[in-house]
Amino acid sequence: MKRRLILIATCVLLGHIDCFAKLAHGATRSREATPTAFSALAVARQYAPEGSQGKMLAIIGPRSPTALTPTAWEFLYWNPGGWKHIKRVTVIGGQVRDVREEAVEIGWRGIIGYKESEAFNPSELKVDSDRALQVILKTGAAGKARLSSVLFALERRGSDTEPVWEMRFYADRRGFEADIGVARVGAVSGKILELRLKPERATGAT
Numbered sequence: 001m002k003r004r005l006i007l008i009a010t011c012v013l014l015g016h017i018d019c020f021a022k023l024a025h026g027a028t029r030s031r032e033a034t035p036t037a038f039s040a041l042a043v044a045r046q047y048a049p050e051g052s053q054g055k056m057l058a059i060i061g062p063r064s065p066t067a068l069t070p071t072a073w074e075f076l077y078w079n080p081g082g083w084k085h086i087k088r089v090t091v092i093g094g095q096v097r098d099v100r101e102e103a104v105e106i107g108w109r110g111i112i113g114y115k116e117s118e119a120f121n122p123s124e125l126k127v128d129s130d131r132a133l134q135v136i137l138k139t140g141a142a143g144k145a146r147l148s149s150v151l152f153a154l155e156r157r158g159s160d161t162e163p164v165w166e167m168r169f170y171a172d173r174r175g176f177e178a179d180i181g182v183a184r185v186g187a188v189s190g191k192i193l194e195l196r197l198k199p200e201r202a203t204g205a206t
Helices: 002-026 037-047 129-137
Strands: 056-061 072-078 086-092 095-100 104-106 110-112 147-155 164-173 176-186 192-197
Touching: 037 056, 037 072, 037 086, 037 095, 129 147, 129 164, 129 176, 129 192
Parallel strands: none
Antiparallel strands: 056 072, 056 147, 072 086, 086 095, 104 110, 147 164, 164 176, 176 192
C-alpha cells in the first residue's frame, strides 16, 4: 500500500513538472523551422495576374507572434487592371489564404505605393529569406540581444541595382519587444548592403 502511494505521488509530481516545462516552452518564441519566402512563392505564383508572373513588386514577411521568422508571406504583383495596380497573395501554412487588390502597409513604414518600373522577376532571386537572415546573424551584430521577431520586406527601390531583403529586428526587453535596428542584404548577390543593429536597445548595455 505504501509503495502504491509513493508511485501515485511520483506520477503527480512528474505531471506537474511536464506541465511546467510546456508552459515555459510556450512562453518563448519558437525556433522551429518556419516556411521560407521561396517555399511560399511556389504556392503563390499560380495566383499572379495574367501576364504578371515576372512582375513582382515585393515579398513581405510580417512579424510573427509565435516565431522568430514569419509564419505568413505576402506576395505583391504588378496588376495593371487593379486598384493601386497591386494584387496581394497571402500564403499561410502552405496554402493561399487571401487574394485581394489594395494598398499595402509594411510595419513601421505605413502605406506603401509602387511603380511598374520597380517590378522584378522572382525567377532571378537567389537568396531566400532564411539565408538572408543567417548572413546577418553570422556577423554577430545582434550581440547578446534575445531576438524575438524579424520583419522581412523584399523590394527593389530607388537606386537599388537588385531586389533587396530589408529586415527589421526586434528583441525581448523585459517582456516587451524592442526595435534594435535594420539590415539589408542583396537578394541576388547575398551581399550586406546595410547593417545598423543596436542590441543595447534591448540589453541595456552601453
